[in-house]
Amino acid sequence: MSLFQYRLSELHNMLHSAQVSVSELTEESLSAIARVDGDVHAFLTLNEEGARAAARELDDKLASGASRGLLFGMPAGIKDNIVTKGLRTTCASRFLDNYQPIYDATVAAKLRQADAVTIGKLNMDEFAMGGSNENSAYGAVRNPWDLERVPGGSSGGSAAAVAAGEVFFALGSDTGGSIRQPASYCGVVGLKPTYGLVSRYGLVAFASSLDQIGPLTRTVEDSAYVLQAIAGYDAQDSTSAKVDIPDYLSALTGDIKGLRIAVPKEYLGEGVDASVRETVLSALKVLEELGAVWEEVSLPHTEYAVATYYLLASSEASSNLARFDGVRYGVRVDEGGNLLDLYHNSRSHGFGLEVKRRIMLGTYALSSGYYDAYYLKAQKVRTLIKQDFDEVFKKYDVVIGPTAPTTAFKLGSQTEDPLTMYLNDILTIPVNLAGIPAVSIPCGFAEGLPVGLQIIGKEFDESTVLRVAHAYEQHTDYHKQRPQL
Amino acid sequence: MSITVKDVQHVARLARLHLSPEEEAMFTEQMNSILQYAEKLSGLDTEGVQPTTHVLHVSNVMREDVVKESLSLEEALLNAPEEEDGQFKVPAVLE
Numbered sequence: 321m322s323l324f325q326y327r328l329s330e331l332h333n334m335l336h337s338a339q340v341s342v343s344e345l346t347e348e349s350l351s352a353i354a355r356v357d358g359d360v361h362a363f364l365t366l367n368e369e370g371a372r373a374a375a376r377e378l379d380d381k382l383a384s385g386a387s388r389g390l391l392f393g394m395p396a397g398i399k400d401n402i403v404t405k406g407l408r409t410t411c412a413s414r415f416l417d418n419y420q421p422i423y424d425a426t427v428a429a430k431l432r433q434a435d436a437v438t439i440g441k442l443n444m445d446e447f448a449m450g451g452s453n454e455n456s457a458y459g460a461v462r463n464p465w466d467l468e469r470v471p472g473g474s475s476g477g478s479a480a481a482v483a484a485g486e487v488f489f490a491l492g493s494d495t496g497g498s499i500r501q502p503a504s505y506c507g508v509v510g511l512k513p514t515y516g517l518v519s520r521y522g523l524v525a526f527a528s529s530l531d532q533i534g535p536l537t538r539t540v541e542d543s544a545y546v547l548q549a550i551a552g553y554d555a556q557d558s559t560s561a562k563v564d565i566p567d568y569l570s571a572l573t574g575d576i577k578g579l580r581i582a583v584p585k586e587y588l589g590e591g592v593d594a595s596v597r598e599t600v601l602s603a604l605k606v607l608e609e610l611g612a613v614w615e616e617v618s619l620p621h622t623e624y625a626v627a628t629y630y631l632l633a634s635s636e637a638s639s640n641l642a643r644f645d646g647v648r649y650g651v652r653v654d655e656g657g658n659l660l661d662l663y664h665n666s667r668s669h670g671f672g673l674e675v676k677r678r679i680m681l682g683t684y685a686l687s688s689g690y691y692d693a694y695y696l697k698a699q700k701v702r703t704l705i706k707q708d709f710d711e712v713f714k715k716y717d718v719v720i721g722p723t724a725p726t727t728a729f730k731l732g733s734q735t736e737d738p739l740t741m742y743l744n745d746i747l748t749i750p751v752n753l754a755g756i757p758a759v760s761i762p763c764g765f766a767e768g769l770p771v772g773l774q775i776i777g778k779e780f781d782e783s784t785v786l787r788v789a790h791a792y793e794q795h796t797d798y799h800k801q802r803p804q805l
Numbered sequence: 806m807s808i809t810v811k812d813v814q815h816v817a818r819l820a821r822l823h824l825s826p827e828e829e830a831m832f833t834e835q836m837n838s839i840l841q842y843a844e845k846l847s848g849l850d851t852e853g854v855q856p857t858t859h860v861l862h863v864s865n866v867m868r869e870d871v872v873k874e875s876l877s878l879e880e881a882l883l884n885a886p887e888e889e890d891g892q893f894k895v896p897a898v899l900e
Contacts, residue, residue: 529859559863624845624849627845647885667821668823681839700856700857702856703856
């Protein structure tokens with residue numbers, strides 16, 4: 321029987337009672353990758369030797385009776401925009417094809433401290449820009465539920481690796497929905513924490529005011545475990561929040577009696593597939609049966625979120641990606657010209673189309689004469705979007721709706737039309753603009769494809785978000801269903 | 806407002822990108838479409854609204870001025886595409 325049927329807490333107990341060893345868990349993960357990753361293509365770099373060596377060390381540690389970290393022995397995958405010392409980190413870009421980080425991102429160091437085993441680095445949209453994982457310079461990831469469909473993006477490799485049973489959990493990053501949307505398409509749990517809760521030190525920046533690292537897991541309890549291990553203040557990240565970290569696991573009581581749920585009418589309106597809407601309404605019925613009450617509300621500025629996001633995120637991206645110049649790391653294309661030619665040639669050769677498109681859009685929005693009309697205006701609308709949530713949270717504990725308007729679409733079906741692709745993120749983007757936490761959990765299927773339920777909370781109130789998600793999960797079995805590969 | 810190929814060429818220069826004629830034509834069309842969509846923000850009254858640059862209430866802090874180890878020369882140059890005598894090598898800046 322596969323070890324992938326167990327939760328992290330169960331595996332923890334099995335390790336403790338010597339029913340399984342870390343090496344066996346690691347081999348289970350590596351053999352699953354050997355079996356299915358040719359089809360799924362979730363991994364960009366495998367850390368086979370390193371993982372086996374780490375597993376042996378952890379088995380010795382277990383035998384010696386030394387204390388064990390929270391994620392002891394758990395084989396994990398890490399999105400390839402999180403730097404890992406000595407382990408190639410490419411951001412799925414030709415630009416960083418041979419980049420060997422000289423330090424660990426704080427989250428990578430925290431996984432190590434928690435005794436997790438890094439199995440490898442996961443495929444993604446180049447520099448985390450995309451909603452389908454078709455922008456990887458190394459080829460698209462395929463959705464384990466239907467290999468002709470996208471897994472979602474940009475953490476498509478992280479979501480697909482968990483859904484396909486290749487790793488026991490994964491880390492992703494979420495700038496406009498890049499953890500939650502692929503979690504929805506792949507039928508796994510994806511949590512975007514409050515901005516500042518998890519350190520971004522060592523995360524290759526896309527849009528610095530929006531990016532946040534979070535876990536992709538098979539269950540809500542697993543998500544709480546991983547969050548517990550990676551959350552916390554980090555002096556190396558100037559945007560890290562100094563807040564107390566609660567015990568997320570103790571929040572999973574199963575009790576949501578009297579909980580007040582807001583359901584924005586904008587999240588179930590035009591553009592949302594009827595099958596997705598029906599599935600989400602059924603999920604609300606389950607929550608109602610558990611004692612929660614829900615009411616329809618309005619988040620009136622939702623319709624402006626996508627435009628706001630693409631102006632702000634592209635502007636920040638154009639600034640962040642200026643550091644890729646072919647001098648200190650990455651691709652260098654020197655055709656004998658001057659230094660400016662070197663910059664132009666290296667960047668033109670190293671970046672893919674979507675990255676160039678966003679750099680162009682951001683450079684335009686920040687350029688003289690357009691700054692006020694686009695960038696400053698978008699920052700003001702961001703305030704209004706945040707105020708919408710503040711108003712709703714005065715009366716309600718959580719906001720609930722679908723994660724994405726549709727289920728996973730076919731590979732190649734939207735690549736010609738960037739605006740349509742951008743609109744797929746309409747239900748996840750407002751959360752990033754407001755900086756608040758949200759989780760996507762499996763809540764059913766539409767024509768055989770997973771549908772995600774999005775639960776949004778107040779800032780730093782991950783405990784409530786996880787409590788609601790866990791209560792729902794305990795009364796359904798969607799999270800137990802696995803794709804046939 | 807409409808973006809022309811000339812505008813795209815100008816922005817590409819600012820962004821330090823060479824674009825092929827095909828890319829210029831494609832970006833002209835796509836940026837027009839995206840910016841036309843973004844125009845919907847202009848219809849929204851934001852008079853008196855403070856811009857949000859950051860969702861957290863952060864302020865600059867200074868760390869203690871304590872001497873600590875920095876990267877070694879080898880580490881700093883590990884990923885350099887070209888180096889010489891312990892420095893990043895670039896084409897001549899001055900003629």
